[in-house]
Amino acid sequence: MNVSPGLRRGLLQYAGMFFALSVLVLFFSLRTKTFWSATTLTTIANSIPDLTVVAVGMTLILIVGGIDLSVGSVMAWSGSVMAMLMVDQGWPVAGSVAAALLVGTVCGCINGWINSHFRIPSFIVTLGMLEIARGGAYLATRSETKYLGPRLEWLSEPWLGIGLSPAFWIAIAIVAIAQWLLHRTVLGRMAVAIGTNSETVRMSGLSTIPTQVAIFGLGGFLCGIAATIQCSRLSTADPNAGAGMELSAIAACVIGGTSLRGGMGSVISTFFGVLIVSVLQTGLAQMGASDPIKRIVTGAVIVLAVLLDSWRSRRS
Amino acid sequence: MDTLSEEHHTLLSINSLCKVYSSPVVDSVSIAFAKGEIHALLGANGAGKSTLCKIIAGLVQPTSGTMKLANERFEPRSKSQAESAGIQIVQQELNLIPTLDVAQNLFLHRLPSRWGILQIKQMHSKARALLDAFGLQRIDTHELVGNLGIGQQQMLEIASNMHRTCRLLILDEPTAALSSPESELLFEKLVRAKEEGLAIIYISHRLDEVERLADRISILRDGKRMGTWERGEMDQNQMVEQMTGDENSEVLSGPSPIRTESTDRQPLDRPVLSIRGFVREPYVRGVDLDVNEGMILGIAGLVGSGRTELLRLMYGADRATGGSLCFADGSVRGPFHSPQAAVKAGIVLVSEDRKADGLLLNQSIEDNIFLPSFAGIWQNERFSLPTNRWGGYSSSKGRAVASDICEPLDVRYESVEQLVGTLSGGNQQKVVIAKWLLRGGNIYLFDEPTRGIDVAARGIVHRVLRNLAAQGKGLVVVSSDLEELIEIADRIAVMSNGRITGRFQGADFPRGDILQAMFAGYQSNKNENDGVEV
Numbered sequence: 001m002n003v004s005p006g007l008r009r010g011l012l013q014y015a016g017m018f019f020a021l022s023v024l025v026l027f028f029s030l031r032t033k034t035f036w037s038a039t040t041l042t043t044i045a046n047s048i049p050d051l052t053v054v055a056v057g058m059t060l061i062l063i064v065g066g067i068d069l070s071v072g073s074v075m076a077w078s079g080s081v082m083a084m085l086m087v088d089q090g091w092p093v094a095g096s097v098a099a100a101l102l103v104g105t106v107c108g109c110i111n112g113w114i115n116s117h118f119r120i121p122s123f124i125v126t127l128g129m130l131e132i133a134r135g136g137a138y139l140a141t142r143s144e145t146k147y148l149g150p151r152l153e154w155l156s157e158p159w160l161g162i163g164l165s166p167a168f169w170i171a172i173a174i175v176a177i178a179q180w181l182l183h184r185t186v187l188g189r190m191a192v193a194i195g196t197n198s199e200t201v202r203m204s205g206l207s208t209i210p211t212q213v214a215i216f217g218l219g220g221f222l223c224g225i226a227a228t229i230q231c232s233r234l235s236t237a238d239p240n241a242g243a244g245m246e247l248s249a250i251a252a253c254v255i256g257g258t259s260l261r262g263g264m265g266s267v268i269s270t271f272f273g274v275l276i277v278s279v280l281q282t283g284l285a286q287m288g289a290s291d292p293i294k295r296i297v298t299g300a301v302i303v304l305a306v307l308l309d310s311w312r313s314r315r316s
Numbered sequence: 317m318d319t320l321s322e323e324h325h326t327l328l329s330i331n332s333l334c335k336v337y338s339s340p341v342v343d344s345v346s347i348a349f350a351k352g353e354i355h356a357l358l359g360a361n362g363a364g365k366s367t368l369c370k371i372i373a374g375l376v377q378p379t380s381g382t383m384k385l386a387n388e389r390f391e392p393r394s395k396s397q398a399e400s401a402g403i404q405i406v407q408q409e410l411n412l413i414p415t416l417d418v419a420q421n422l423f424l425h426r427l428p429s430r431w432g433i434l435q436i437k438q439m440h441s442k443a444r445a446l447l448d449a450f451g452l453q454r455i456d457t458h459e460l461v462g463n464l465g466i467g468q469q470q471m472l473e474i475a476s477n478m479h480r481t482c483r484l485l486i487l488d489e490p491t492a493a494l495s496s497p498e499s500e501l502l503f504e505k506l507v508r509a510k511e512e513g514l515a516i517i518y519i520s521h522r523l524d525e526v527e528r529l530a531d532r533i534s535i536l537r538d539g540k541r542m543g544t545w546e547r548g549e550m551d552q553n554q555m556v557e558q559m560t561g562d563e564n565s566e567v568l569s570g571p572s573p574i575r576t577e578s579t580d581r582q583p584l585d586r587p588v589l590s591i592r593g594f595v596r597e598p599y600v601r602g603v604d605l606d607v608n609e610g611m612i613l614g615i616a617g618l619v620g621s622g623r624t625e626l627l628r629l630m631y632g633a634d635r636a637t638g639g640s641l642c643f644a645d646g647s648v649r650g651p652f653h654s655p656q657a658a659v660k661a662g663i664v665l666v667s668e669d670r671k672a673d674g675l676l677l678n679q680s681i682e683d684n685i686f687l688p689s690f691a692g693i694w695q696n697e698r699f700s701l702p703t704n705r706w707g708g709y710s711s712s713k714g715r716a717v718a719s720d721i722c723e724p725l726d727v728r729y730e731s732v733e734q735l736v737g738t739l740s741g742g743n744q745q746k747v748v749i750a751k752w753l754l755r756g757g758n759i760y761l762f763d764e765p766t767r768g769i770d771v772a773a774r775g776i777v778h779r780v781l782r783n784l785a786a787q788g789k790g791l792v793v794v795s796s797d798l799e800e801l802i803e804i805a806d807r808i809a810v811m812s813n814g815r816i817t818g819r820f821q822g823a824d825f826p827r828g829d830i831l832q833a834m835f836a837g838y839q840s841n842k843n844e845n846d847g848v849e850v
Binding site: 183184186189190192193196197199200201202203204205206207263264 | 631633654655656658659660664665667672673674675676677678679683686687688690711751755
């Protein structure tokens with residue numbers, strides 16, 4: 001069969017991720033009576049859309065050579081603005097969601113612009129945004145948790161026969177679109193090029209600023225979507241939401257083989273990374289592991305995944 | 317003329333030393349360095365001076381030959397072995413850590429400490445004493461090295477090397493970054509150190525310094541030692557003659573067979589780009605050039621003469637502090653502030669270091685070739701990117717375009733999706749050229765386009781250059797290989813010490829005159845602005 005080397009590299013990587021995921025599922029299915037059931041599997045599927053969406057954005061940002069520590073706070077700010085408009089101002093659902101997406105996008109664009117135009121490391125810029133957005137979230141909700149009622153609940157409720165929610169399908173669609181964007185658009189190819197060697201890009205007569213603003217903006221937009229999904233699942237908007245989200249998202253990216261040095265990564269692998277983490281946590285919970293044990297095992301898996309990845313890339 | 321010092325004065329003696337890469341770089345050189353002398357090593361680009369010094373300093377292993385240090389066999393396997401034997405080298409790239417202060421840099425090899433805690437007062441007082449003894453009273457030992465000027469850093473590096481166990485000090489172009497008072501200070505120190513018995517190997521293009529300082533002068537050419545002369549035995553012109561081999565010019569300047577091919581072409585005297593008064597001290601000090609339609613302008617010069625810097629200024633990769641560009645349509649503008657602006661104006665650069673800024677090594681050939689064309693989407697320019705009907709990037713069309721553009725260049729690959737980093741140097745260079753051919757431009761700047769690539773690839777690159785000229789493009793080619801320039805260029809400008817010191821044209825380039833012009837900027841008895849005009 002005539003498979004191009006690029007495709008072969010990709011398929012090999014996905015095969016490895018799929019194998020790792022299968023081993024985990026098999027292990028938990030054998031060790032517990034409850035894991036291999038439709039209920040468990042759909043519960044996992046319906047709990048991951050928000051993390052998936054944020055991790056997709058994080059993957060793109062890591063590929064362009066940046067990092068975004070502000071995702072959790074930006075999610076909280078987006079959700080808070082949405083709740084404020086919907087509950088306090090009586091805006092329609094569509095308008096409030098649009099405002100949430102706008103808040104996320106603007107935050108992301110600001111991150112990207114300051115990072116690229118003033119050449120300030122994204123680690124610092126987004127650390128600042130982490131505080132700013134959290135403050136914004138408290139202001140928007142006056143530090144209260146807002147109850148949204150049933151307005152958005154349909155998004156996270158099981159849908160049609162197999163019990164998967166619309167949010168899950170939205171997350172899948174976003175993974176697919178982002179993978180396409182990365183490989184089949186100028187924006188995606190530019191992101192990879194800048195992450196690989198931004199000096200080559202500059203010496204090729206290109207500005208890195210529009211790409212970096214767009215990628216960070218896209219990351220912020222995805223935070224807005226994640227916030228909407230999270231609010232719909234919890235029926236509330238909490239200004240404390242999304243704490244630690246940046247670390248979970250980075251962990252998923254890293255397990256999926258995205259390089260923190262930029263230029264390398266795959267959205268589909270990140271999705272596998274999200275699945276591996278949530279299967280691990282659900283499985284361990286069903287085996288009766290306590291929360292501390294869950295954290296220790298998850299941490300070990302992250303380090304192991306990176307070790308494996310560096311060993312593999314050194315060999316090739 | 318070879319007068320070896322008496323046996324007991326000799327510190328390091330080298331016997332038929334060879335270093336062969338693909339061809340011999342150091343070719344059975346025998347030479348002796350004595351205690352208490354400044355021994356200058358002279359030679360043109362690629363004469364083997366740097367390689368010889370790197371062998372002595374343990375940075376490079378010789379292919380054959382022996383060295384004796386104070387009558388004992390000396391085979392340093394690493395820089396630290398050579399250092400423990402008392403050999404210190406100061407290279408052009410400085411070995412300082414900019415984020416540590418002056419005192420810490422001076423004692424970095426052995427920081428004064430007790431149980432791991434720095435003896436800060438002691439360290440600074442020792443550093444102070446050392447710098448004062450060296451005449452560097454103005455440098456504060458608490459200052460971060462990164463805040464010092466480049467000249468002060470250079471002096472600091474030399475001071476730091478000289479205070480360690482040092483029997484033989486190798487200095488590679490030490491005055492390149494120094495102002496003249498700093499140079500004077502250095503000379504004074506070197507003379508005093510020599511009188512105390514230190515052996516010094518001094519590499520410099522600046523012949524007036526060599527004439528003043530050196531007790532003996534050895535000249536290398538094409539990896540061979542041409543001879544060693546005592547102080548005062550030769551003047552600067554004779555030095556240049558020995559370095560360039562002008563006495564043998566009748567052997568060298570026979571008509572080269574490939575030359576005839578390009579003389580069919582009639583270069584037009586219509587400038588597509590004229591640059592005037594380009595300045596960026598200290599590398600480029602006021603350069604005027606005319607790039608004509610359909611013409612290859614070669615730029616010759618020694619390494620460090622400002623050739624690469626000039627191209628980078630023309631391309632906007634670095635900012636010129638002065639100068640203007642005049643285009644074919646009569647428009648005049650200041651120097652570019654970014655490569656983006658230069659590319660927009662039709663100027664493209666194939667840079668010297670393809671790994672650092674020419675290629676994305678971890679990406680495919682296809683991605684590399686399309687990179688400059690990505691500009692189309694952000695600027696309203698000719699958009700040469702293959703797209704499919706959803707506006708996405710079409711990889712099947714892209715692959716076809718990429719292999720089309722690679723075909724005449726004879727790039728050897730398995731597939732255009734192969735990673736560029738896995739290609740040979742010659743093929744990598746062809747990919748860099750291919751990406752600019754796809755993007756297109758009116759003025760092509762090439763910096764060392766054939767360095768480190770094989771003969772076949774070199775022939776192809778030359779063919780590409782001639783084709784571009786035949787299409788009426790303006791080309792500027794910088795090369796350290798004078799034979800290459802003579803072969804392909806219609807005109808040659810010679811750069812020396814940041815200025816143009818000679819302009820040549822015609823079917824037969826006078827090699828001797830070109831080589832002389834390469835040294836002209838560094839000679840004291842010639843006015844730097846006086847070029848050899850032919």
